[in-house]
Amino acid sequence: MIVRLLGSIALSSLAVTATALSAPLAAQQQSADLRFPLDQEQRQANWDTVAAEVAAADRNAAGMAQDVRNLLRSQNIIDPYMANYGMSSADLGDVLALAQFSAVMLADGGRTDDPTQAQIDGIRAAIGGAAGPDLVALSASEKQNLADRLLYLIILQNAVAEALADQPALDAWMQAFASTNSEILGFDVTQVQVTSTGFATSPSAPSQSSAAGLAAGPAQSAGSGSQPAPTMGDGKSAVLGVGYQSTMVFVPGFGGGGLNAINTLTVLLQDGRACEDCLTEVLEGTLGQFAAENPDDMGRWRKVGAGYRVTWADGDTDDLEADDLHGPAPAGAKLNGSFKGVSGSSVGIASTLTIDYLDFRPDGSFVADGGTSSLGAYAIASVERAAQSGRYSIDGYRIIFEFANGAREESSFVLYDTDDEFVIIDGLPHYIPDDD
Numbered sequence: 001m002i003v004r005l006l007g008s009i010a011l012s013s014l015a016v017t018a019t020a021l022s023a024p025l026a027a028q029q030q031s032a033d034l035r036f037p038l039d040q041e042q043r044q045a046n047w048d049t050v051a052a053e054v055a056a057a058d059r060n061a062a063g064m065a066q067d068v069r070n071l072l073r074s075q076n077i078i079d080p081y082m083a084n085y086g087m088s089s090a091d092l093g094d095v096l097a098l099a100q101f102s103a104v105m106l107a108d109g110g111r112t113d114d115p116t117q118a119q120i121d122g123i124r125a126a127i128g129g130a131a132g133p134d135l136v137a138l139s140a141s142e143k144q145n146l147a148d149r150l151l152y153l154i155i156l157q158n159a160v161a162e163a164l165a166d167q168p169a170l171d172a173w174m175q176a177f178a179s180t181n182s183e184i185l186g187f188d189v190t191q192v193q194v195t196s197t198g199f200a201t202s203p204s205a206p207s208q209s210s211a212a213g214l215a216a217g218p219a220q221s222a223g224s225g226s227q228p229a230p231t232m233g234d235g236k237s238a239v240l241g242v243g244y245q246s247t248m249v250f251v252p253g254f255g256g257g258g259l260n261a262i263n264t265l266t267v268l269l270q271d272g273r274a275c276e277d278c279l280t281e282v283l284e285g286t287l288g289q290f291a292a293e294n295p296d297d298m299g300r301w302r303k304v305g306a307g308y309r310v311t312w313a314d315g316d317t318d319d320l321e322a323d324d325l326h327g328p329a330p331a332g333a334k335l336n337g338s339f340k341g342v343s344g345s346s347v348g349i350a351s352t353l354t355i356d357y358l359d360f361r362p363d364g365s366f367v368a369d370g371g372t373s374s375l376g377a378y379a380i381a382s383v384e385r386a387a388q389s390g391r392y393s394i395d396g397y398r399i400i401f402e403f404a405n406g407a408r409e410e411s412s413f414v415l416y417d418t419d420d421e422f423v424i425i426d427g428l429p430h431y432i433p434d435d436d
Contacts, residue, residue: 033136034091034092034093034096034136034143035088035090035091035092035093036090036091036092036140036141036143036144036147037090037140038089038090038144039141039144042141042144042145042148043144043148044073046144046145046148046149046152047069047072047073047148047152048069050148050149050152051066051068051069068152068155068156068159072152072155078151082094082098085115085117085120086117087120087124089147089151090144090147091147092143092146092147093124094124095146095147095150095151096150096185097120097123097124098115098120098151098154099150099153099154099181099185100123100185100189100199101115101119101120101123101194102154102157102158103157103177103178103181103182103185103189104189104192104193104194104199105194106157106158106161106174106177106178106181106189107174107177107178107181107189107190107192108194109170109171109174110161110164110165110170110171110173110174111161112158112161112162116196118196118197118198119194119195119196119197119198121197121198122195122197122198122199123198123199125198126198126199153184157177157181161173161174178190231284231410232280232283232284232398232410232412233283233284233285233396233398234283234328234395234396234397234398235279235282235283235328235396235397235398236328236396236397237270238269238270238271238282239267239268239269239270239279239282239328239397240268240269240270240301240325241268241325241326241327242265242266242267242268242279242325242326242397242414243265243266243268243320243324243325243326244263244264244265244266244324244326244414244416244424244429245263245264245266246262246263246264246429263427263428263429264276264277265277265278265279265414265424265427266310266318266320267279267282268301268308268310268320268325269282272300272301272302273298273299273300273301274298274299274300274301274310274312275287275290275291275294275297275298275299276297277297277427278290278294278297279397279412279414279427280411280412280426280427282397283397283398283410283412295313296312296313296314297312297313298312298313299311299312299313304319306321306322307319307320307321307322307324308320308322308325326414326415326416328396328397329394329395329396329397329413329415331395332394333394333415334360334361334362334363334364334394335360335361335362335392335394335423336360336361336362337359337360337421337432338357338358338359338360338432338433339357339358339359339360339423339430339431339432340355340356340357340358340430340431340432340433341355341356341357341358341370341425341428341429341430341431342354342355342356343356343428354370354371355370355371356368356370356428356430357369357370358425358430360392364391364392364393365389365390365391365392366389366390366391366392366401367387367388367389368387368388368389368401369386369387369388388403388404388405389403389404390402390403390404394413394415396413397412397413397414398410398411398412398413399411399412399413399425411425411426412424412425412426412427413425416429
């Protein structure tokens, strides 16, 4: 990738903020021309602006931002590279093609491969040198602003991937970039595969509209839509009880490392088996497949005094007190309060944080919203989810959400305490904050 010319630049605290690019342009329809007359002075000013934004967001990133900026000021590394593929940096469609390729490759373990001509041609054909009326209606200056900032993003992200190659922090950074790039480009970059002639959607990817993002995303494979999840049982006859444990684990990595919260559900089955983080599979009736794929997470339990001892496949044992096992929620159980669930990971200076808010009422209604932030030394992206409302019901070890738009979802559920201030949904703890 272009970034190979950046090999002499040392990686310090570096992240790329979506807000430093532009708000993503959603729901664009394919249209015509995205070319613009290139203004070199404006390009230099745009890169000055991005570098200043990075430096202002975190002084620890200022050195790297300035190094990249100095290189772009002193060398024209972009135009010769794009010219090799018959592309121009003065064509927003061409820049989008390169940005899409780069984003998909980075999501595949931080790959920084150069595209082939056939791949670039396929992606450009999908974009069609076109965008929706909102994008086409941008002035030449605004089109250049978008193109320049996307080019800067490509270089910075590839620089991180090259610098962190084979290091523990790479995966966390690439996950953060994938979140950012998916939001900017309008399609899930982790669900797209690079083929010899462009893109193909992963068979497991949910179907998406080609008009979902900044420009036309990769074409969707026929029949690639998501399948409805299996209907869950209540688990009352199969599950003896569920234990919950949360521990903080230090994960070494770039920048020294970081603390990750590890939440574990231990499920004891009536037939003497035990498994970790498998409640959903038990309720769906797919525990056999889970056991085949995760043999180390399977074990057997036996009664020891007032508690239970679990012996795992690797010979390790865990002891659970009877009081630490949680049974099914009572019939007709209702919740009352605003619950918060926090999940994510942190390795060195890279982390991704997701916060869910579920406002439950005893009349059976709920409102759900939340957001996801990808963080480096400063925020890479922050995406808020629109609020959704509906009705809920609790049945044993499952909770059923019926949304106002007609959608229906089932999730595993553990009522952790009798005060209804702590529950576990899909393995994630949700609690009522003290200040609520």
